[in-house]
Amino acid sequence: MLMRYWTVNRRGRSIALIGMMGAGKSSVGRCLHRRTGLALRDTDEIVTGSFEMSVPEIFAEHGEKKFRDAETEALRRVRTEKEMIIITGGGIVLRKENIAILRSQAVIVWLDGDEEALFARASGAQNRPLLQTKNPKKTFSQILAARRPLYANIADIRIDTSVLTDEEVAVAILAKLRKMNPKPKSPSRAKP
Numbered sequence: 001m002l003m004r005y006w007t008v009n010r011r012g013r014s015i016a017l018i019g020m021m022g023a024g025k026s027s028v029g030r031c032l033h034r035r036t037g038l039a040l041r042d043t044d045e046i047v048t049g050s051f052e053m054s055v056p057e058i059f060a061e062h063g064e065k066k067f068r069d070a071e072t073e074a075l076r077r078v079r080t081e082k083e084m085i086i087i088t089g090g091g092i093v094l095r096k097e098n099i100a101i102l103r104s105q106a107v108i109v110w111l112d113g114d115e116e117a118l119f120a121r122a123s124g125a126q127n128r129p130l131l132q133t134k135n136p137k138k139t140f141s142q143i144l145a146a147r148r149p150l151y152a153n154i155a156d157i158r159i160d161t162s163v164l165t166d167e168e169v170a171v172a173i174l175a176k177l178r179k180m181n182p183k184p185k186s187p188s189r190a191k192p
């Protein structure tokens with residue numbers, strides 16, 4: 001079912017998904033895209049497209065700093081386009097400029113969850129260079145502890161994804177957006 005965008009977000013802003021690796025930003029973004037008809041942009045995809053390399057390859061060959069620069073550049077580029085769903089990488093909150101760009105154009109939705117659930121999802125795929133350590137679980141825990149306050153600080157909406165399917169998360173986001181942007185009452189007729 002396609003939900004007309006204006007019925008959920010009358011302020012005409014984009015919807016940015018933030019959160020830790022494993023939070024489900026990409027899959028939830030695709031659900032939102034199907035439900036709203038809004039365009040979809042993914043900063044990781046823009047970055048890997050510009051390097052023509054995978055994220056682990058970029059980290060290995062160019063280092064994290066170059067990846068972060070390209071990530072910011074990707075966000076600058078999406079800023080000029082019209083309303084859309086913006087899927088971000090988990091580290092998007094590490095730079096003030098990224099936060100300013102997101103805040104200026106989007107309702108920011110934080111996909112959170114239990115550490116266990118997030119780690120189980122994040123460690124399933126082998127495409128996260130930050131987790132290629134001796135003790136990925138501990139690394140994950142440290143990154144999560146450092147980032148949670150950053151996510152909390154900029155989020156307009158927080159969803160606990162631990163026990164929800166991607167579709168359920170998308171539905172919960174749209175319901176919260178509708179609540180934030182209630183339908184304007186039709187003007188009452190002036191009394192004679």
Ligand code: S3P
Nearest residue numbers: 020021022055089090091128129
């Ligand atoms: C990162 C998260 C990744 C990707 C890169 C760095 C991070 O994206 O941008 O590996 O710093 O948390 P996902 O959040 O989609 O895994």
